[in-house]
Amino acid sequence: MYYVNREQIEHILRQIPDIADGLRMAASSWDGGKIWGMVQERCLHLAIEVVTDAGSCLIDGFIMRDAGSYEDIVTIIYEESVFRDQEMYDRLIELVSLRRPLVQEYYAWERGRLHPLTAVLPELLTRFASEVGSYLNRELGAPSR
Numbered sequence: 314m315y316y317v318n319r320e321q322i323e324h325i326l327r328q329i330p331d332i333a334d335g336l337r338m339a340a341s342s343w344d345g346g347k348i349w350g351m352v353q354e355r356c357l358h359l360a361i362e363v364v365t366d367a368g369s370c371l372i373d374g375f376i377m378r379d380a381g382s383y384e385d386i387v388t389i390i391y392e393e394s395v396f397r398d399q400e401m402y403d404r405l406i407e408l409v410s411l412r413r414p415l416v417q418e419y420y421a422w423e424r425g426r427l428h429p430l431t432a433v434l435p436e437l438l439t440r441f442a443s444e445v446g447s448y449l450n451r452e453l454g455a456p457s458r
Contacts, residue, residue: 332434384409
């Protein structure tokens with residue numbers, strides 16, 4: 314029997330609409346300035362955390378193989394068919410690879426440049442949340458509310 318903290322996963326995924334809104338606003342209002350650069354930077358960072366936190370909860374709850382890196386988290390949940398879209402996998406790997414530059418090398422981050430993921434992540438994160446929800450329903454059944 315698995316112990317999957319579905320409530321925690323859903324709580325994590327409920328952050329996606331706000332992150333997606335921030336990314337959309339940054340992309341549509343982009344002026345190369347510091348404020349939108351910082352908004353973009355924080356939204357990218359939060360997107361990474363949402364994907365890896367939800368992935369870690371799935372890995373722990375369903376007793377999947379241990380992850381050795383953020384990229385491993387994405388690879389494991391892809392290989393376990395949490396989501397099946399190769400393009401989503403490629404984009405999420407690209408996203409989580411930004412963690413080190415955003416968190417540890419933040420002083421070198423190019424805040425004046427619109428990152429290419431900023432425009433595509435809102436839809437991708439929404440699909441990710443949907444795929445995780447579908448996986449949970451397949452594996453655990455529909456939630457009782």
